[in-house]
Amino acid sequence: MNEIHLWTVVVAATCSLACAWVGVWLVLQRVSMIGDAISHSVLPGLVVSFLMFGTRAPWPMFLGAAVAGLATTYLTRSIASATGAKEDSSMGVVFTVLFALGVLLITRYARQIDLDPGCVLYGLLEFVALDTRPILGVEVPRALETLAPALALTGVLLVLFRKEVLVMAFDPGLARTLGFRPTAIYYGLMALVAVVTVASFEAVGSILVIAMLIGPAVAANLWTRNWRTMFAIASLVAVGSSVAGYALAVATNTSVAGMMAVAVGVACGLAAIFSPAGGVLQRAVRLRASRATIAAEDLLANAYRDLERSGVTSLLGDRGLVARGWSDGAHLTSEGLITARRLVSGHRLVETFLVKDVGRSPDEVHESAHRAEHLLDAVQRAELLRELDSPVEDPHGSPIPKEPSA
Amino acid sequence: MNELAIQVRRLTVAYEHKPVLFDVDLDVPKGRLMAIVGPNGAGKSTLVKAILGLIPRVSGTVSVFGKAFSGVDTRVGYVPQRESVDWDFPVSALDVVLMGSYHRVGWFRRPGTRERDAAAKALDEVGMGEFANRQISQLSGGQQQRVFLARALLQQADLYLMDEPLAGVDAATEVAILELLRRMRNEGKTVVAVHHDLQTVADYFDDVALVNLRVFGVGPVAEVMTPERLRQTYGGRLGALETIAKSATGAAS
Numbered sequence: 001m002n003e004i005h006l007w008t009v010v011v012a013a014t015c016s017l018a019c020a021w022v023g024v025w026l027v028l029q030r031v032s033m034i035g036d037a038i039s040h041s042v043l044p045g046l047v048v049s050f051l052m053f054g055t056r057a058p059w060p061m062f063l064g065a066a067v068a069g070l071a072t073t074y075l076t077r078s079i080a081s082a083t084g085a086k087e088d089s090s091m092g093v094v095f096t097v098l099f100a101l102g103v104l105l106i107t108r109y110a111r112q113i114d115l116d117p118g119c120v121l122y123g124l125l126e127f128v129a130l131d132t133r134p135i136l137g138v139e140v141p142r143a144l145e146t147l148a149p150a151l152a153l154t155g156v157l158l159v160l161f162r163k164e165v166l167v168m169a170f171d172p173g174l175a176r177t178l179g180f181r182p183t184a185i186y187y188g189l190m191a192l193v194a195v196v197t198v199a200s201f202e203a204v205g206s207i208l209v210i211a212m213l214i215g216p217a218v219a220a221n222l223w224t225r226n227w228r229t230m231f232a233i234a235s236l237v238a239v240g241s242s243v244a245g246y247a248l249a250v251a252t253n254t255s256v257a258g259m260m261a262v263a264v265g266v267a268c269g270l271a272a273i274f275s276p277a278g279g280v281l282q283r284a285v286r287l288r289a290s291r292a293t294i295a296a297e298d299l300l301a302n303a304y305r306d307l308e309r310s311g312v313t314s315l316l317g318d319r320g321l322v323a324r325g326w327s328d329g330a331h332l333t334s335e336g337l338i339t340a341r342r343l344v345s346g347h348r349l350v351e352t353f354l355v356k357d358v359g360r361s362p363d364e365v366h367e368s369a370h371r372a373e374h375l376l377d378a379v380q381r382a383e384l385l386r387e388l389d390s391p392v393e394d395p396h397g398s399p400i401p402k403e404p405s406a
Numbered sequence: 407m408n409e410l411a412i413q414v415r416r417l418t419v420a421y422e423h424k425p426v427l428f429d430v431d432l433d434v435p436k437g438r439l440m441a442i443v444g445p446n447g448a449g450k451s452t453l454v455k456a457i458l459g460l461i462p463r464v465s466g467t468v469s470v471f472g473k474a475f476s477g478v479d480t481r482v483g484y485v486p487q488r489e490s491v492d493w494d495f496p497v498s499a500l501d502v503v504l505m506g507s508y509h510r511v512g513w514f515r516r517p518g519t520r521e522r523d524a525a526a527k528a529l530d531e532v533g534m535g536e537f538a539n540r541q542i543s544q545l546s547g548g549q550q551q552r553v554f555l556a557r558a559l560l561q562q563a564d565l566y567l568m569d570e571p572l573a574g575v576d577a578a579t580e581v582a583i584l585e586l587l588r589r590m591r592n593e594g595k596t597v598v599a600v601h602h603d604l605q606t607v608a609d610y611f612d613d614v615a616l617v618n619l620r621v622f623g624v625g626p627v628a629e630v631m632t633p634e635r636l637r638q639t640y641g642g643r644l645g646a647l648e649t650i651a652k653s654a655t656g657a658a659s
Contacts, residue, residue: 028495084422160514167505170495173460173486174557178509179478225541227496 003139007129009246011143012260015200016238018151019212021158022193024234027217028227029169033088034073035213037095038190039197039206041072043102046198047110058146062153062195069194070187072098123205125256143203150199157192165189166227208257212238215264222271222279237267294374297343301373303332304340308398341401342381347373348394348401349384355395356388362395378403410472411436411565411596412457417466419449419456426452430466430621434598434613439591441601441610441627444617445640450600451487453617454567458484470565480509483563485554487570493543499553500538503528506560521560528556533582548579555586566590568599584610607631 026032045068046061053060072094080090132139158165164185167175172182193213200209220233245260252259273280332340350369354360376384381403385391393399414432418425426449434440442450455461457468459477468475470482483506503525504517511517517525529535532552537545542553551571558566571587572580587597591612601607607614608627616622616630616639623630623639 030492163505163508163511163516166497166501167508170497170502171486171491171505173455173458173490174484174505176460176477177458177482177484178505178561179480180508221496225496225543226498227501230496 004129005246005250007132007141008125008256009243011128011141011147011203012125012242012246012256013239014144014147014151015203016212016216016242016260017235018147018154018196019200019209020216020234020238021154021231022189022196023213023215023217024220024227024230025158025165025169025189026193026213027221028230032214032218034076034091034190035193035197036210037076037091038069038072038194039201039209039213041095041098041102042068042194042198042201043099044068044105045071045102045194047102047105051105051109058149058199061146061198062150065194065198066191068098069191069197072194073187073190122255122257123201123203123208125203125260128203146199147203150196154192154196157188161185161188204257204260208261211261211264215261215268216241219264219267219271222268222275223277225277237264241267297339297374300332300336300340301343301347304337304344304401307332308344342378342403343373345401345403346376346381346384348398349381349388349391350376351394351396352388352391352400353384356391365395409436410434411438411470412598413469413472414453414457415467417453417456417468418464419452419461420464425464425619427456427617428619430617432615432621432624434596434624436596437591437594438596438612439587439610440596440598440613440615441607442598442615442617443601443604443607443639448618448639450617451569454484454569454598454600458482458567460484480561481564483558483561483566485558485566485568485571488547488551488554488574490569493545493550495543496541498539498541499529499534499545499549499556500525502542502553503556503560506557509561525556525560528559529553531559532556532586546576548575551575551583552579555583559586559590563595565596566598568597570600570602572599573602604636 023032023035026035042065045064045066047064049060049064049067050056072091075094075098076087076091079085079094080087083090128141128143131142133142133145134140164175164180167178167180168182168185172186175182175185197209197213200212204212216234216237217230219237220230223233224230241260241263245263246256248254248263249256249259271279274282276282347369350372351362351365354365354368355362391400410433412432412434414430417427417430417432419427430453432453442453444450452461456463457470457475459468459475470479473479475482500522504521506528507517507521507524511521526535526538529538532555534549534552534556537549537553542550545553551574555571558568571583575583587599590597599611601611608631611627613625614627614630615624616635618639623632623635
């Protein structure tokens with residue numbers, strides 16, 4: 001494989017992974033859009049740290065970003081609680097003002113910083129592999145000098161504090177009474193989001209940062225109901241879309257970052273459709289199955305009523321025989337007969353209940369009973385029977401079939 | 407008199423300048439099962455949260471087991487209202503129960519085999535053993551409430567504050583939960599629960615606190631649930647309240 005291709009994919013994957021890991025926690029806490037806010041509001045933090053330290057080395061930059069991330073979170077929360085405004089409105093004001101402040105700082109004090117709109121939006125992933133520096137004799141892209149520490153920091157912190165972050169995200173009240181500091185943990189997480197965002201910025205720009213923060217986590221959340229598995233799936237989506245996005249971009253000669261964002265979107269789409277945990281497809285299959293069951297049950301219950309009218313059911317039912325000679329020549333097996341009795345019994349019990357205990361008129365209870373008969377289980381039918389003192393007939397005078405005692 | 411588990415003095419709590427609790431005193435003796443009752447919006451949950459330090463107090467003091475309480479004490483367990491958390495969160499019942507051991511596990515460490523066994527046992531105790539690996543959104547409301555209680559058991563606290571542990575659960579769960587609360591009390595633990603159903607206070611609890619902005623009475627159910635006090639707490643609607651008060655004082659005597 002061509003070395004340039006390889007390094008570009010490595011840079012993209014490093015960045016996507018770091019974003020995906022913090023992103024899972026953003027999505028789980030339903031604060032996805034704070035990623036968007038922080039990716040903009042880090043700008044003044046970066047400028048100030050550049051002015052103070054005079055360098056674009058990773059750690060001073062991380063520091064500036066973390067401070068800006070904390071400021072965004074703090075201002076968003078305190079403006080919301082002080083004014084009674086919703087947090088999203090407060091966030092909208094805070095991050096745009098901070099971003100504007102960053103732009104003003106640049107134009108006033110740091111004209112020499114190159115701020116190319118294209119670079120801010122889409123990043124320069126196409127060129128990262130060209131800007132290299134030898135490390136242990138290997139030419140390594142400079143972008144990794146920022147991204148690798150950011151990824152390592154994210155991984156280490158999220159593993160070390162996994163239970164603290166989990167309890168903060170799920171139940172801050174409990175976290176607090178257990179002696180953890182949920183607010184401090186939340187702020188720490190937001191500072192980490194800021195660091196990851198800034199580290200990813202140069203390579204992939206602000207749009208892909210948001211796509212990568214949120215997309216893999218959303219796909220994972222659609223796919224599984226287990227938070228540990230979510231991290232595995234989000235990582236897979238992150239790396240997968242880096243490879244696929246790059247390959248597609250090279251093939252079509254378009255923006256790598258753009259293609260990666262598209263790949264993440266496709267992954268979310270696929271998860272929404274094919275997820276085994278409530279995907280569109282699975283729900284459609286289940287709906288069909290339950291429709292088929294209901295139709296079959298209706299047919300059975302009606303067959304039973306036909307038999308009842310011809311006066312042969314008690315004989316057949318009590319002996320557990322196969323019911324033959326039903327009007328049009330069809331047969332009810334003994335198993336079918338048991339199911340049918342169960343349904344009709346449920347139906348008539350519900351009718352009795354609605355008339356006796358709820359006080360509805362016998363004329364208006366059929367529809368409700370017709371729906372309920374498919375939902376009742378054996379325990380509920382037994383409870384109804386007990387509650388109603390084992391009635392023999394329903395309000396329309398039809399006998400309530402006894403259920404075979406298992 | 408028994409030593410106090412909780413002592414609240416002159417507690418005032420306000421949301422946006424409107425007091426929700428005003429100048430409240432409350433003594434909870436050790437080893438009792440106490441209900442906090444009062445009409446909707448009376449400040450019952452607020453009282454629990456203020457005791458726990460989850461919301462700021464405007465004034466007043468709270469002491470727990472004789473010491474000033476800032477909200478953190480491993481001897482105090484909290485069971486929040488079921489609606490207070492996101493049940494779509496991708497964790498299993500066992501994961502949630504395990505959270506009750508987090509304060510004992512220590513920084514940077516994960517719950518180990520010992521904690522997992524204890525969590526499984528706590529789930530068994532609330533009759534949820536077979537649901538350990540079930541994702542919490544797939545549990546019924548009553549089952550979710552039991553998971554919360556199993557988590558409280560794992561905390562091994564001496565004092566529990568519970569916000570509506572019996573709200574929205576089916577009859578069987580209500581009985582099971584109540585049995586559990588009584589067992590905790592018999593083991594010497596103190597349980598304070600916000601409760602919404604006046605009818606069952608006398609049957610279920612030893613003590614009651616009548617709360618509506620202020621505390622209108624605290625103590626054994628039979629002494630506190632008088633028509634006069636209930637009228638003060640609930641306002642109007644005297645007829646129904648008298649019946650309840652009669653059955654409460656009658657049941658205890």
